[in-house]
Amino acid sequence: MSSKKRRDAPAEKALAARKRIKSSTEVLAQVNKLAAILKGSTAVARTLDGLHLPQTFREVVEKDADAVLDEVEGAIYQAALSILNGEGFTYDIPSRGRANQQYIPELDRIVLKDSKAPRTFASVKTCRSAVITTRILQLIHELCQKRIHVTKRDLFYTDVKLFEEQNNSDNILDDVACMLGCTRSSLHVVASEKGVVVGDLRFREDGDEIDCQRMGVGGKAIPPNVDKVDGIRSNAMFILLVEKDAAFMRLAEDRFYRTYPCIIMTAKGQPDVASRLFLRRLKEVLKIPVLALVDSDPYGLRILSVYMKGSMNMSYDSSNLTTPDIKWLGVRPSDLDRFNIPEQCRLPMTDEDIKTGKKLMEEDFIMANPEWVKELEIMTKTKVKAEIQALSSFGFQYLSEVYLPLKLQEGDWI
Amino acid sequence: MSSKKRRDAPAEKALAARKRIKSSTEVLAQVNKLAAILKGSTAVARTLDGLHLPQTFREVVEKDADAVLDEVEGAIYQAALSILNGEGFTYDIPSRGRANQQYIPELDRIVLKDSKAPRTFASVKTCRSAVITTRILQLIHELCQKRIHVTKRDLFYTDVKLFEEQNNSDNILDDVACMLGCTRSSLHVVASEKGVVVGDLRFREDGDEIDCQRMGVGGKAIPPNVDKVDGIRSNAMFILLVEKDAAFMRLAEDRFYRTYPCIIMTAKGQPDVASRLFLRRLKEVLKIPVLALVDSDPYGLRILSVYMKGSMNMSYDSSNLTTPDIKWLGVRPSDLDRFNIPEQCRLPMTDEDIKTGKKLMEEDFIMANPEWVKELEIMTKTKVKAEIQALSSFGFQYLSEVYLPLKLQEGDWI
Structure with a gap:
């Protein structure tokens, strides 16, 4: 009992x-x-700007398709100018590694610090990633123009020969989002x-x-x-x-x-x-x-x-x-x-x-x-x-x- | 080129x-x-019945809550009668093992043959599963009366002490569906x-x-x-x-x-x-x-x-x-x-x-x-x-x- x-x-x-x-x-x-x-x-x-912190941080914002098109065209215009000046081209890519991350207690979230790395076409080390970056910019441009959305996997398959592994297109997609200062979903991916x-x-x-x-x-x-x-x-x-x-x-x-x-x-x-x-x-x-x-x-x-x-x-x-x-x-x-x-x-x-x-x-x-x-x-x-x-x-x-x-x-x- | x-x-x-x-x-x-x-x-x-095959096969049908309630009450009534007759109680459980499965080419699907095994309360071997079967019948009855649906995990948690492992309640739930001749979703699980x-x-x-x-x-x-x-x-x-x-x-x-x-x-x-x-x-x-x-x-x-x-x-x-x-x-x-x-x-x-x-x-x-x-x-x-x-x-x-x-x-x- x-x-x-x-x-x-x-x-x-x-x-x-x-x-x-x-x-x-x-x-x-x-x-x-x-x-x-x-x-x-x-x-x-609270916003990052509102905190008036001494360091510079990098945050991306949601942008509409037209704004992204402007950003992509701006980046390509810069590259073209640089090529015409006989200097080849280089993208400035924000670093997304752990060392460049910081937790901001006031915001209760992690943000990126502002360190960047040059991605130069005329360099053995970064030539390939500069080419992939350009191709991704082109694909993003197409997506935003057509106002359609695709997955990361779709993006990879548009040029498997170049990307070789999905890891490559995925990573550089995040780089591009960072570089253009907008969210990945703004890129229609x-x-x-x-x-x-x-x-x-x-x-x-x-x-x-x-x-x-x-x-x-x-x-x-x-x-x-x-x-x-x-x-x-x-x-x-x-x-x-x-x-x-x-x-x-x-x-x-x-x-x-x-x-x-x-x-x-x-x-x-x-x-x-x-x-x-x-x-x-x-x-x-x-x-x-x-x-x-x-x-x-x-x-x-x-x-x-x-x-x-x-x-x-x-x-x-x-x-x-x-x-x-x-x-x-x-x-x-x-x-x-x-x-x-x-x-x-x-x-x-x-x-x-x-x-x-x-x-x-x-x-x-x-x-x-x-x-x-x-x-x-x-x-x-x-x-x-x-x-x-x-x-x-x-x-x-x-x-x-x-x-x-x-x-x-x-x-x-x- | x-x-x-x-x-x-x-x-x-x-x-x-x-x-x-x-x-x-x-x-x-x-x-x-x-x-x-x-x-x-x-x-x-083609239906299984329409094929007029020599063997007997077992298939379940979709039943509404009232029909399932009838089935459950019928099964429990039989058990009660048997107990009152001083014979304890036994469920007849259709066997769901590979040996009891058959592919019917005319239907292009696998169906169960009609072999069954008795699940007797007054047997050391099947006592526990007979008890779990009874408990599952009771829970199904509650679900159908209240007209609510739960997951297999929910069912398991209503009596962890008895079921011990989810595998036990899951398996016997499928047995019960087979025994009552209705689909698992008819049981509101x-x-x-x-x-x-x-x-x-x-x-x-x-x-x-x-x-x-x-x-x-x-x-x-x-x-x-x-x-x-x-x-x-x-x-x-x-x-x-x-x-x-x-x-x-x-x-x-x-x-x-x-x-x-x-x-x-x-x-x-x-x-x-x-x-x-x-x-x-x-x-x-x-x-x-x-x-x-x-x-x-x-x-x-x-x-x-x-x-x-x-x-x-x-x-x-x-x-x-x-x-x-x-x-x-x-x-x-x-x-x-x-x-x-x-x-x-x-x-x-x-x-x-x-x-x-x-x-x-x-x-x-x-x-x-x-x-x-x-x-x-x-x-x-x-x-x-x-x-x-x-x-x-x-x-x-x-x-x-x-x-x-x-x-x-x-x-x-x-």
């Missing part, structure tokens, strides 16, 4: 939690407050899409009117080219950023966004560039809080970090790809006890997990937030992780009916 | 090909003929979605009206639960099944379906259950040809085989998951020479590739089609493969503007 009792105890507590949930207005009061703070603070949003979105959100995509409240349970695929998106409108009070497909499906099927007006999106694991650009755009236009629902493990946090501060090899583009101010709603290590997650749903962390967890604690963006550090300390001390789905042990709809409402009601994000 | 000439030769031929494309009506004439043949032949579509669709297609999803012509370039995410889809309407003349995301993006951005009314879908590589169910449903309702655009390599064919004849471990469900009559449009090994794909875009096959290719040639569904065998012979003889993107070497839009229209115009599918 005692074993039976032990087994039911968490279930009873789960039931008690359900009773604490108030009306949806009351549930949303805390989010409302957070939204008000965010809307007030955006007036003083896009990543393949992975993400989906549902909820209180309408926008125009390539002229089509999209209403994410009427996208069934499958949702709308996040477009690969965010520059074809405009007219973003929403009455949502927050964006719920979900790590996993299964949790997204649960919330979409339960039409969670009808009770609690929000936008629900997921990139199904490690976020792709398209999803990161899309989130950034939503946040910029709507100025509403972003709350994250990820697994309680180092990998969940790593995903958050990619959304928030970008990945190392795209750091020149960090200002366009990142959404700094994301709140960690759950599942947090401290939730496991608070919500009485049964022992059998808690998984032991592997040595690799623990190593990653400890490494995360040393990262600037974590250290900047003492409450995140505290959660990571719990994780690495208890050596226990848990998936979002662990909440299913209290019933399939516990996530949408109890856990999330309670979290929102209590303003329990950090 | 001669090197320059050699380099441009394929490009000139590519240009010549473009000139051969006629008006869209003429391009579509061949597809029209194929569609007419298909519509005529569906009247005599669904796979996560991966596919996207655009084009001349409208349907209702969970009550929402979806128009895939107005889904921008990103497309509509294929719903994880096809039973929430109804009201499928379309004026499309064919379904274009695309292996890869990049090709899908190209066709979506070029609004290929406006010139050539079609439905374009991709599962982004290896097809998931949701995409296979969706394709099957489209084909059933619309009765239009399915043309496949895959890489010219064994992996591309393997993907086609999963759509057409199913995977081994879901063979009990092959009639609901498979779409037998798919035409291989391209990229076919013989296309490489026909379309003058430049040497540098052809990739050498690895030993593993060649082995897979040779193995494919021995499979029933390939041998049933001599033209497929011929293509595979070219592939394994030349030891060369190519991706869809190799067509980009003639220009980014060669796929949508030249290759596909020409293929359609010439009725060049097998």
Whole structure:
């Protein structure tokens, strides 16, 4: 009998939690407050220029096709002039290596310092890369003129003989973006899409009117080219950023966004560039809080970090790809006890997990937030992780009916 | 000069090909003929029952929630009766192993033979699995009553203590589907979605009206639960099944379906259950040809085989998951020479590739089609493969503007 009792105890507590949930207005009061703070603070949003730092940094901006055409033509005009002067031609390529990267705590993201390297045609060492750079410039010009988008793989295949390996065209494409001072997606080279979105959100995509409240349970695929998106409108009070497909499906099927007006999106694991650009755009236009629902493990946090501060090899583009101010709603290590997650749903962390967890604690963006550090300390001390789905042990709809409402009601994000 | 000439030769031929494309009506004439043949032949579509085979086979059908509830209650009622009779309880579980599978050439798919194994509670060997089976039946009952869908992972987490490993709950879930004679998706346990669709297609999803012509370039995410889809309407003349995301993006951005009314879908590589169910449903309702655009390599064919004849471990469900009559449009090994794909875009096959290719040639569904065998012979003889993107070497839009229209115009599918 005692074993039976032990087994039911968490279930009873789960039931008690359900009773604490108030009306949806009351549930949303805390989010409302957070939204008000965010809307007030955006007036003083920090930019790299605004910081007046002594060094020079390099950041790229989103440019439209005509602006990119101007940049490409400018670069080629310079090269032609130089050739006519009998000097051959040279591109000045910003260095994108680790040594040229720097974390700016005020912006909470990595940016590029301003070191450059000449790429000269008349040099054995850089001749080949100068030729590839020219070819890429030409291809970009064609894409922008035709207003079409391709993948990096397509780009590679247009001249396999020259590029030889996709690595070469990929790398020099990033160089060209840096050189022209614009994002890679401005060059009309896009990543393949992975993400989906549902909820209180309408926008125009390539002229089509999209209403994410009427996208069934499958949702709308996040477009690969965010520059074809405009007219973003929403009455949502927050964006719920979900790590996993299964949790997204649960919330979409339960039409969670009808009770609690929000936008629900997921990139199904490690976020792709398209999803990161899309989130950034939503946040910029709507100025509403972003709350994250990820697994309680180092990998969940790593995903958050990619959304928030970008990945190392795209750091020149960090200002366009990142959404700094994301709140960690759950599942947090401290939730496991608070919500009485049964022992059998808690998984032991592997040595690799623990190593990653400890490494995360040393990262600037974590250290900047003492409450995140505290959660990571719990994780690495208890050596226990848990998936979002662990909440299913209290019933399939516990996530949408109890856990999330309670979290929102209590303003329990950090 | 001669090197320059050699380099441009394929490009000139590519240009010549473009000139051969006629008006869209003429391009579509061949597809029209194929569609007419298909519509005529569906009247005599073969079913397992219709074959009057001497052996008994086991196939499952799509059932609605109420029918599944009836089945579950029936099974539990039998168990209760048996217990009251003092005989404990036993489930009769259809065996899903390789020995119980058979390829039916007339249907062109794998089905289960009718061998069963008793799963008795009062037996040391099967006690545990009998308990898990009962628990799964109970959970399925809850899902069907609440009319909600969950993933296999969610199901596992509802009772980790009992299931111990997800493998256990997954396996017994398939057993239960077999036992109740219905598909796994009828049990309201669904796979996560991966596919996207655009084009001349409208349907209702969970009550929402979806128009895939107005889904921008990103497309509509294929719903994880096809039973929430109804009201499928379309004026499309064919379904274009695309292996890869990049090709899908190209066709979506070029609004290929406006010139050539079609439905374009991709599962982004290896097809998931949701995409296979969706394709099957489209084909059933619309009765239009399915043309496949895959890489010219064994992996591309393997993907086609999963759509057409199913995977081994879901063979009990092959009639609901498979779409037998798919035409291989391209990229076919013989296309490489026909379309003058430049040497540098052809990739050498690895030993593993060649082995897979040779193995494919021995499979029933390939041998049933001599033209497929011929293509595979070219592939394994030349030891060369190519991706869809190799067509980009003639220009980014060669796929949508030249290759596909020409293929359609010439009725060049097998």
